Amino acid sequence: MHIVLQVVFAIVFGFAAWMATRKFLAIRRNIFLGRPENLSDQKGRRWQHMLLFALGQKKMFKKPIPAILHLFIYVSFVIVNIEVLEIIIDGVTGSHRFFAPYLGGFYTFMISMIELLSVLALIATFAFLWRRNVMKLKRLNQPELKGWPFKDANFILLMEIVLVTAILTMNATDFRLQQLGAAHYHDTGNLLIAQYTSNIFMGIGTDTLIAIERTAWWLHIIGILFFLNYIPYSKHLHIILAFPNSYYVRFSEKGKMDNMPVIMNEVKTMLDPSAQVEPIANPPKTFGAKDVTDLTWKHLMDAYSCTECGRCTAACPANITGKLLSPRKIMMDTRDRLEEVGKQIQLHGPDFSDNKSLLGDYITTEELRACTTCNACVEECPVNISPLSIILELRRYTIMEQSDAPQEWNLMFNNMENNQAPWQFNPADRLNWKDEV
Amino acid sequence: MTENLKNVPTVAELFANGESPEILFWVGCAGSFDDRAKKITGAFIRILNSIQIKFAVLGTEEGCTGDPARRAGNEFLFQMLAANNIALMNGYGIKKIVTTCPHCFNILKNEYPELGGNYEVMHHTSFLQSLIDEGKLTVQGGAFKGKRITFHDSCYLGRANQIYEAPRNVLAKLDGALTEMKSCKSKGLCCGAGGAQMWKEAEHGQKEINIERTEQALEVKPDIIASACPFCNTMMTDGVKIKNKEDEVKVFDVAELIAMANQLMA
Ligand code: SF4
Ligand code: SF4
Numbered sequence: 054m055h056i057v058l059q060v061v062f063a064i065v066f067g068f069a070a071w072m073a074t075r076k077f078l079a080i081r082r083n084i085f086l087g088r089p090e091n092l093s094d095q096k097g098r099r100w101q102h103m104l105l106f107a108l109g110q111k112k113m114f115k116k117p118i119p120a121i122l123h124l125f126i127y128v129s130f131v132i133v134n135i136e137v138l139e140i141i142i143d144g145v146t147g148s149h150r151f152f153a154p155y156l157g158g159f160y161t162f163m164i165s166m167i168e169l170l171s172v173l174a175l176i177a178t179f180a181f182l183w184r185r186n187v188m189k190l191k192r193l194n195q196p197e198l199k200g201w202p203f204k205d206a207n208f209i210l211l212m213e214i215v216l217v218t219a220i221l222t223m224n225a226t227d228f229r230l231q232q233l234g235a236a237h238y239h240d241t242g243n244l245l246i247a248q249y250t251s252n253i254f255m256g257i258g259t260d261t262l263i264a265i266e267r268t269a270w271w272l273h274i275i276g277i278l279f280f281l282n283y284i285p286y287s288k289h290l291h292i293i294l295a296f297p298n299s300y301y302v303r304f305s306e307k308g309k310m311d312n313m314p315v316i317m318n319e320v321k322t323m324l325d326p327s328a329q330v331e332p333i334a335n336p337p338k339t340f341g342a343k344d345v346t347d348l349t350w351k352h353l354m355d356a357y358s359c360t361e362c363g364r365c366t367a368a369c370p371a372n373i374t375g376k377l378l379s380p381r382k383i384m385m386d387t388r389d390r391l392e393e394v395g396k397q398i399q400l401h402g403p404d405f406s407d408n409k410s411l412l413g414d415y416i417t418t419e420e421l422r423a424c425t426t427c428n429a430c431v432e433e434c435p436v437n438i439s440p441l442s443i444i445l446e447l448r449r450y451t452i453m454e455q456s457d458a459p460q461e462w463n464l465m466f467n468n469m470e471n472n473q474a475p476w477q478f479n480p481a482d483r484l485n486w487k488d489e490v
Numbered sequence: 491m492t493e494n495l496k497n498v499p500t501v502a503e504l505f506a507n508g509e510s511p512e513i514l515f516w517v518g519c520a521g522s523f524d525d526r527a528k529k530i531t532g533a534f535i536r537i538l539n540s541i542q543i544k545f546a547v548l549g550t551e552e553g554c555t556g557d558p559a560r561r562a563g564n565e566f567l568f569q570m571l572a573a574n575n576i577a578l579m580n581g582y583g584i585k586k587i588v589t590t591c592p593h594c595f596n597i598l599k600n601e602y603p604e605l606g607g608n609y610e611v612m613h614h615t616s617f618l619q620s621l622i623d624e625g626k627l628t629v630q631g632g633a634f635k636g637k638r639i640t641f642h643d644s645c646y647l648g649r650a651n652q653i654y655e656a657p658r659n660v661l662a663k664l665d666g667a668l669t670e671m672k673s674c675k676s677k678g679l680c681c682g683a684g685g686a687q688m689w690k691e692a693e694h695g696q697k698e699i700n701i702e703r704t705e706q707a708l709e710v711k712p713d714i715i716a717s718a719c720p721f722c723n724t725m726m727t728d729g730v731k732i733k734n735k736e737d738e739v740k741v742f743d744v745a746e747l748i749a750m751a752n753q754l755m756a
Binding site for chain 1: 561
């Protein structure tokens with residue numbers, strides 16, 4: 054390869070890597086805007102959980118067909134990185150298929166595998182486009198996906214087609230060039246797909262073939278570098294964050310709500326002034342959450358990890374029966390607001406004020422109030438997200454900071470306070486059933 | 491009803507005699523005050539009496555666990571109620587609790603420990619299963635032969651605490667035909683009552699959740715919808731009524747079905 058091209062490559066690659074790093078660091082900073090939450094115990098169990106759920110996609114296999122299609126794309130994405138590594142080495146050093154001479158028959162096998170998975174991924178991609186745009190699967194066409202999220206999903210699928218086509222074209226022309234004995238195009242062995250697809254390029258001259266091969270090569274790597282910079286703005290961030298998000302899973306039973314030690318202590322000392330209570334290290338600024346910074350870092354990582362697949366919403370009893378609540382929207386709103394907060398911090402520093410908040414400007418009380426806390430959303434999520442946990446934190450704010458409860462709930466609270474039961478019964482009558490049943 | 495309940499000891503009575511119960515039966519607000527749920531309480535008491543276990547209830551000393559307050563967002567109220575219950579139970583030296591309400595079960599088991607209330611907590615369906623396994627309870631299934639029974643999973647028993655099999659294993663003793671709804675176990679659809687929804691109008695929507703769930707249940711043409719939660723029971727009973735099926739389809743708690751099978755109640 055020409056030295057000028059090597060320099061161009063190095064610059065393009067360096068720029069893309071720098072831009073991506075910057076964005077990923079910003080995301081990391083945004084996640085740590087959240088309040089502390091300790092999820093660093095039981096390391097062995099966490100690794101196991103991550104291997105099973107992120108690498109092994111255990112939850113995905115509750116729906117086997119999409120799971121297999123998704124697996125094609127996922128595995129092809131992972132394995133294609135070997136080829137990307139080679140492209141980077143070739144690009145910087147000017148070599149061609151750097152690994153081939155060292156790996157021999159294994160190289161043939163490896164590239165053949167990449168080809169096979171690329172074709173499978175292509176099939177999956179078409180199936181996914183079909184499902185989204187022709188079949189119009191309900192969970193992939195709900196209101197919160199209008200606009201950018203819907204385009205994002207399709208765009209990624211189209212890009213997948215471009216990348217796979219580029220790789221297959223690159224290999225096919227390369228193979229043809231080997232047959233023609235073109236300089237630098239050394240033997241790669243019989244590549245699984247290229248040995249057939251190379252026939253498409255029969256009768257084309259060496260120079261044109263080289264031009265096609267090079268174009269496909271550049272298209273592929275630029276596509277990959279673009280993709281790298283695109284993911285942090287897209288739902289496709291899950292391909293990275295699914296891993297830490299499964300590692301830092303909450304192991305407590307799904308039914309358990311997070312305790313509020315500050316209130317616990319206050320109540321304990323109120324009931325018994327001599328009670329010994331443990332002091333709280335980082336007391337939260339508010340009771341419950343109004344904005345993203347009132348949530349914990351795990352809530353925020355959840356938001357960035359969301360694949361927008363809508364499995365949660367499809368299982369949500371409130372959503373199924375036409376209420377405004379959609380757990381997927383809760384996650385999307387949290388991420389959008391967090392991105393906005395991140396931008397504000399970049400522009401105006403950490404003490405910015407934009408008079409906006411997650412509660413109110415993004416998520417309404419009506420949505421929150423529709424939740425039955427049934428945990429269906431948590432159960433369904435393939436990347437271990439809990440929309441419910443965020444809903445409950447926001448609810449706490451509406452009740453304890455805004456005193457905004459439906460009239461019936463205020464009555465219920467009163468009853469519970471005065472009668473130790475949510476209904477208006479006299480506590481002295483609590484055992485009356487004994488003589489009635 | 492066959493006869494009035496004779497033996498419902500309270501912890502306070504036992505305590506006064508220097509005794510303590512083997513298990514505390516946590517009745518819960520629904521089980522104490524709601525007319526439909528009181529029948530479930532009665533059925534479970536009859537079972538307890540039939541197996542000669544030393545149990546007691548807290549009676550008028552029992553207070554709401556605080557579940558609806560906590561889930562609505564009122565942590566103060568929850569903490570107050572919880573602190574009172576914990577002080578009471580710790581004072582009595584309570585070790586083991588059985589309850590017929592999955593919400594009470596969940597909160598007593600998962601949320602009281604970090605407030606200082608550590609007990610062994612069982613839902614009555616798990617408890618019934620253990621009695622059967624240990625040979626302390628034999629179920630006479632005959633009366634339900636040929637009846638189609640479908641079990642509605644309660645969210646706070648199932649997804650929240652992974653208890654799917656105990657109620658089914660108990661129901662299996664009835665000789666009926668257990669049929670599953672299309673969404674069951676971890677995919678079971680909520681009845682609509684949880685998260686303090688029981689105490690307010692549903693938010694604006696196209697349908698009530700209990701109707702959606704009742705329709706799923708009716709699809710499998712059951713004679714009996716079995717539940718294991720007083721709130722699910724209410725929701726499904728209402729659903730069946732609204733669908734005008736109350737003559738053909740009955741909603742019963744697992745405990746009621748066992749009590750009926752063993753002729754402990756009509
Ligand atoms: S917990 Fe709330 S948001 Fe999640 S599925 Fe149930 S009702 Fe919907
Ligand atoms: S929260 Fe989970 S289930 Fe819901 S859309 Fe996001 S990834 Fe899918």
